[in-house]
Amino acid sequence: MVRPATSAGDSHEYERSVRVIETSISPTSVTLAVVGDLDMAERDQLPRVAAQVLGQPRPQIVVDMCRVTFMDSTGAGFLIHLAEAQSQRGGTTVLRGINARDEFVLKICGALELFQVEQDHRCVSVASQPSGAATSGL
Numbered sequence: 520m521v522r523p524a525t526s527a528g529d530s531h532e533y534e535r536s537v538r539v540i541e542t543s544i545s546p547t548s549v550t551l552a553v554v555g556d557l558d559m560a561e562r563d564q565l566p567r568v569a570a571q572v573l574g575q576p577r578p579q580i581v582v583d584m585c586r587v588t589f590m591d592s593t594g595a596g597f598l599i600h601l602a603e604a605q606s607q608r609g610g611t612t613v614l615r616g617i618n619a620r621d622e623f624v625l626k627i628c629g630a631l632e633l634f635q636v637e638q639d640h641r642c643v644s645v646a647s648q649p650s651g652a653a654t655s656g657l
Contacts (some may be wrong), residue, residue, distance in 0.1 A: 548579040551601075554586040557594030565597045572601060578610045579628050585616030585642030597625050602633035611635055616642040 539554040543577075549572050566606075572580060580601055602612040614622075615637045624632045 530633065542572060544575055547577060548581050549575045549577050550581040550583060552583040556589040557587050558589055558591040559593040562593050569597065569600055570582045573604050579613060580605050580610065581615055583615045584621065587621065590621045590624060595628055598625065599633060600629045602655065606633060613637060615640045
């Protein structure tokens with residue numbers, strides 16, 4: 520069962536076991552941080568997350584994939600849906616911290632051109648963050 524987690528401000532989390540999808544909203548963007556697998560096991564929560572993200576009229580959606588451990592075709596379809604919808608309203612979708620395998624999946628799907636990929640972004644390991652640092656407060 521997916522349930523909203525308690526969080527402050529304009530931040531919303533959806534949890535199931537160890538998987539978390541968190542959104543943070545700024546005046547110019549919505550950032551979606553994914554922790555864990557972006558796969559078929561998440562298929563019930565993805566439409567709600569997409570509605571939440573797309574319901575925020577911002578010029579940019581940023582998908583932080585630094586802590587994605589696995590992505591299948593369901594996850595790719597979710598990202599493609601976000602990017603297509605964002606493009607239709609004149610916005611952009613940025614992939615931050617995408618690994619080579621997941622980038623290849625989107626390329627094989629013929630969808631990589633829907634995204635801007637932050638090539639110079641370097642993911643920070645949770646283990647390397649100082650004690651007490653927020654790891655999901657994007």
